[in-house]
Amino acid sequence: MIDESVSVPLWGNIISSMHNSVIVVNSDNEIALMNEAAQKLLNVGSDDWKGQPIKKLIPHSRMHEVLDGGESSIGGEMVIGGRVCMVNRTPLFENGSRVGAIAVIQDLSEMHHYRKLLKQMESIIEFSTDGLYVVDKEGVTMQVNTAYEEITGFRREELIGRRMADLMSEGYFDQSVSLLVLERKRRISIIQRIGGKKDVIVTGNPVFDEQGNLEMIVTSVRDITHLNELRKELEKAHTFSRIQNNRYTLKSGETEQHIVFRSPQIKKVYEQISQVAPYPTSILLYGPSGTGKEVMANLIHDLSDRREKPFIKINCGAIPEQLLESELFGYEAGAFTGASRNGKIGLLELADQGTVMLDEIAEIPLSLQVKLLRVLQERQIQRLGGTKPRPLNIRIVAATNQDLRQLIRGGKFREDLYYRLAVVEISIPPLAERREDIVPLLDHYFHYFCRQYRIDKQIAEETKRILEGYHWPGNVRELRNLIENMIVSVPSNMIEPAHLPLHIHDQSRIDTASTLKEKVKQFERRMIGEALDKYGSLRKAAEHLGIDHSTLVKKLQRWDNGQ
Structure with missing residues (x-):
């Protein structure tokens, strides 16, 4: 038998620190030692177990097999205290004699709990x-x-x-x-x-x-890639709202701007645009002011696969030169004195994936022409004060009423930029060279503004005939403005020739005069009338015309007398 007076302190120090339950029996299969974990497992007090047969506490105990056979039993499962446990049993020897056995009991239900927790944690992590x-x-x-x-x-x-x-x-x-x-x-x-x-x-x-x-x-x-994209879109939306009423930038064309034509010249332009619009090619629109270059740019955008993307129109001549660079390219926070603390997205970057119309392209300073050329070549943009290039995919439609080749010869426009912009060059003739379009345009704008202002008016055929014969130096823009003016300012429901401005009557008389003397007379009356309207004084008008004050007075008196 185990001498408890000697062995208990020794074994107690060993087993008391063990997490698993430990039970030691003597050669008579009576309990000699039990740690706190085993007491909790068997639900016994600190003194209730001492010297008790183990079968009294664990009826189906197999410790006797170890005592009888002298061999260890490892990994056996059994239910103890209502818990599934794994029991390792080992005989104890002292001085070569078998004096008892020790059982180490591991609560498998605890292990199952930890395994379940581990599996749950793995599922949480995985999903x-x-x-x-x-x-x-x-x-x-x-x-x-x-x-x-x-x-x-x-x-x-x-x-x-x-x-x-x-x-x-x-x-x-x-x-x-x-x-x-x-x-x-x-x-x-x-x-x-x-x-x-x-x-x-x-x-x-x-x-x-x-x-x-x-x-x-x-x-x-x-x-956060998607969040960055949303932030960029939000920044674009805020920028769009800020520039919507800007004096030099528009997001989209006006609703009355449609392609209206009958002439073979514009038919040719339309066919050319229809051919090249689906491709991302840069296009240069050339023509006098007011011929409809913006309308053609709208058509290019609408016929391209970018029609659902941004369309930014920039009048390069209307932006102050000192602001043009920051407006086009944007800037980072703190890029210069007075810069917004949040930075600013540029108009070119705002149009990413879409179309940019650079109107009055000839007005861009040479220093910015270099940067614009780099954007077109490298397809990326860098904000002022920034170090990180940003990819940029835009289609450029440039427009001008100046001869860029002549500007190149004068050193005012870069030749390499010209060839980048004018991959396809489309010339839009003035309205005077395509008179077949005058009446269709008259009808279009007349009906448009009548609907716009909810006015029911008509225009006399004689009025149309006079307007058709007018030379329209301001082109389509002048025609549009004249029609709007007559619809809102003429009180009569029928717009007669008498309602037309004086300069149009004078031009009509000059055009219909049969002799050189009559044409000179009509031209003279027109020049004097314009001078009087401009200066409001006979003396100033005479000085502007380079004639004596008395000569001007005599001419006016003669005309008043019908001579």
Whole structure:
């Protein structure tokens, strides 16, 4: 038998610190020692078990088999105290004699609980919508979940077991939050670039053991590429709202701007635009002011595959030169004195994926022509004060009423930029050279403004005939403005020739005069009338015309007398 007076202190020190239940029996199969874990398992008090046969507490105990046979029994399962347990039984020897046996009991229900918890935790990690990345205290990857694989495009097989420093040097990410947490021993969040193409926000959380030593780092990863795109779209929307009423930039054309023509010249232009519009080719529209270059730019955009994308129109001649660069290219926060603290998106970047009309392109300073050329060549843009180029996909439609080739010869326009802009050059003739379009345009704008202002008016055929014969120096713009003026200012429901402005009557008389003397007379009356309207004084008008005041008075008196 075990001498309890000697053995209890020795065995007590050993078994009291064990988490598993431990029971020691003597050679008579009576309980000699039991730790607190076993007492809890069997639900007995501290003194109730001493010297008791083990079968009294565990009726189906098999300790006697170990005592009789002298061989260990490992891994047997049995129910003790209503719990499924695994029992390891080993005989005890003293001085070569078998003096008892020891049973180490592990509560399997506790293990099942931990396994269930572990499985639940693994499921939570695996099915989290955030990417999760776990490294140990040496910076070696332990685990990644499916969300991380989907966000980054990396497979866990490429990462697990790899050091973060090595993965970073191989270009998997530009910086490692895990290494920063290992260094600083605190929670850290950073923006990380994955594979050089996707932005994610990563937060590294240190995990400490009971002694306060760093054990591992759990990093959560969230894809913010879509958020960045939404932010960019929001920034564009805010910029659109700011420039909607801007005096030099429009988002879209006016509703009355349609292609109205009957002449073969504009039919040819229309066919040319229909041919090239579907392609991203740069187009240069050339023609006098007011011929409808903006309308043609609208048509180009509407016939392209960019029709649902932004269409930004920029009048380069209306933007002050000192502001033109920041308006076109945008700027970063603090780029210059007075710059917005949030920076500003440029008009070119605002039109990404869409079309930009650069009206009055000849007015761009040479210094900005170089930058615009670089944008067209490299298909990327860099804001003022910025260091990061941004990809840019825009279609350029330039327009001018000046001869760019002549400006090139005079050193006022870059030849290389001209060839970039004028891949396709389309010339729009003045209205005087396509008189077949005058009446259709008259009818179009007349009906448009009648509907617009809810006015029911008509225009006399004689009035149309006079307007058809007018030379229209202001082209379609002058025609449109004249029609709107007559509809809102003429009180009569029928617009007669008498309602037409004086200069149109004078021009009509000159055109219908049969002799040179009559044409000179009509031209003279027109010049004097314009001078009087402009200066409002006989003396100033005479000085402008280069004639004596008395001569002017005599002419007016003679005309008043019908001579």
